Amino acid sequence: MPDAHPLAEPPSLDPPDWEHARALLHAAADRCIEQLRDIRAHPWRPVDARLLDAIRLDAAARGHGLDDAVERMVGATLPFHSGNVHPGFFGWVQGTGNVAALVAELIAATMNSNCGGRDHGAVYVEREVIRWCAGCFGLPDTTGGVFVSGTSQATVLALAAARQQALGDESRRGGLSGSVPLALYAADGSHSAIGKALELVGIGSRMLRTVPVDAGTGGMDLAALAALVADDRAAGVRPFCVVGTAGSAGVGAFDPLDELATFCTREGLWFHVDGAYGAWARIADPPWRSLVNGIERADSIALDFHKWMFVQYDCGLLLMRDEARQRATFAARPSYLESQQAGLGGGEPWFCDYGTDLSRGFRALKVWATLHAYGVQHLAALVTGNCRLAAYMARRVSAAPELRLAAPVRSSVCCFGVAVDDDEDASRQNAAIAVTLQMQGGCVLSTTRWGGRTVLRAAITNQRTRAHDIDACIDAVRELAARRPIDFAEATPWRPAPTAKLP
């Protein structure tokens, strides 16, 4: 027997009894599967003392053990999800997740890969998913890409590359010093992520030119865009980028991407597409697919899998037509990151050269699992089905005397509200309906401002929704709209609506 080592070693974090850990994990997996299986009985609910008491960390100096941690997570945390796993969830723009990606999350956590670089399985999976996505969006073989948290982060990276393209590679070190002011153009109603990204890349959100939209299509008005660009040039401002939105966060509007691509080519501007959810119309049936005609001509596309590809949060992607431009914008390899000819330290190219993150998780696996398990045809049918459900919701709204459609439904977003002429009164009622529905524990709608009033907004990016969920939602809204004044939710105790128990 060798002598015991003289160091006093704390035990590792591994379980002393692996069989016990296995049983705990299996039991937790059972509870997760059961929650998803019975999800209709588990709509969003307000956080209560059960969770707050269970998560207190005041006594965390000494560990409470794996059993206790698992019980608090499964027993007290799991029920308080954010609602988007429920089939009646249509708020904001959020996806549902899926079981293949859930298993992928477990496997990715087991591998605990750092996908910033080096030579290991996860980076090959990420490259393969990016290759598939580039093909799906009609981008050339020169396309680069990187998984990020979401479209907001992808937009920052895209605008950094666009800025560098405009100012030259020296601007990486010199920043904006000495350059003329740069301007970016995006349609009225485009996402706030664009202004934030402009702030972060040093250009400033004041240089975001808001382009009016065409009243008929809701997409960017090309004549107005041309006029704004010409005005800026005349004033000594340098236009550098146009952002086309595929599916706006307000009413789900689509800009005319093909025409924008032509304009950008003519004017020498970077063409970025914010396709956070709407890019996936690319795989839908006609007529929805044509909403994104021209996306294949973009210099960069920001999109999410956690919205309309039903993959668990967080999961966004930046695609860039010119991989060399992406590398020129971000590559930085100090000596401690030099790559090797072979071995674990090989495996060029490294993803840390395609964005800002060096330490990166294995997001691509849950996308790979989703694509491989269900196939593009099934996912496409769900995307198309969501568009059909939104059109069905619009028909139900139009047929209800208490309700009024706020904007034409173009893809899977339906905005509507009470049929009341006074904007203030209508806004108050629509806002109260949204909160009351949430507090009832049935369907979830959010609100947006449109046509001078607050309206209800359903964004259907939900693989679980069926027509009867739309019926239940519209019936519930009609019931509230008929009730004057509407009960304010503050006075409404949370109770799962009867619709939550549907099979």
Ligand SMILES: Cc1ncc(COP(=O)(O)O)c(C=O)c1O
């Ligand atoms: C059109 C649009 N752009 C950008 C974003 C921001 O995306 P993310 O939340 O993934 O950062 C969203 C989010 O809803 C969006 O709808």
